[in-house]
Amino acid sequence: MDKIFGIYGDALALRSQRLNMLASNIANAATPHFKARDLDFDKAIASVLDGTPLNDSVASNSRYRVPLQPAMDGNTVELSTEQTLFAENAVQYRSTLSFLEGRLGTLRRAMKGE
Template sequence: MADGLFGIHGSALEVRSQRMGVLASNIANASTPGFKARDLDFRTALGAVEAGNANGIDGAVRYRVPTTPSMDGNTVELSTEQTAFAENAVQYQTTLSFLNGRIGQITRALKGE
């Protein structure tokens, strides 16, 4: 089964991908009046995916509390979102690299190398 081969990393990649979408939406709506910035609670979302409840990711989305709310009700703080996006992208790439290495090991083992 894939869980045995890849452990938690496949689920982590899925959650990181979902978080990237949430953060990208925040950045895209940085100037939209009334837009409320959101983020994905990684542990909650990972627990939901590991339990086989992909829809549980929606329950892991939380509204971000701004340091300085804007006058138009928008709670996106661009520097915070960009930093979170960059950190998540690095974590996504790290997880993907691990999985690619694991797939390479399995391929070599199957070929008898």
């Protein structure tokens, strides 16, 4: 399957993991002492390309976000930042998914002999 989908399958999985992290940050924007986290996608995908398993790559490339203005209650979520990053990652996720859908369509046509 790696030969068919290349790095895009792993990229989609990493984008999904990042969406979950960012969604968790947004959901916990009012939770005292919650620490916002993010995934360094570029480092994570490079790690996967070097042979690191996906889950290990996510764990080793996840970082706590340093806020510009920490909240008095210790929460480090800056809602506007999280929403912007979520939207950007969602677009990138959708682009990767569209590429994979196109690849699958090509494979279907090839299998049918079209």
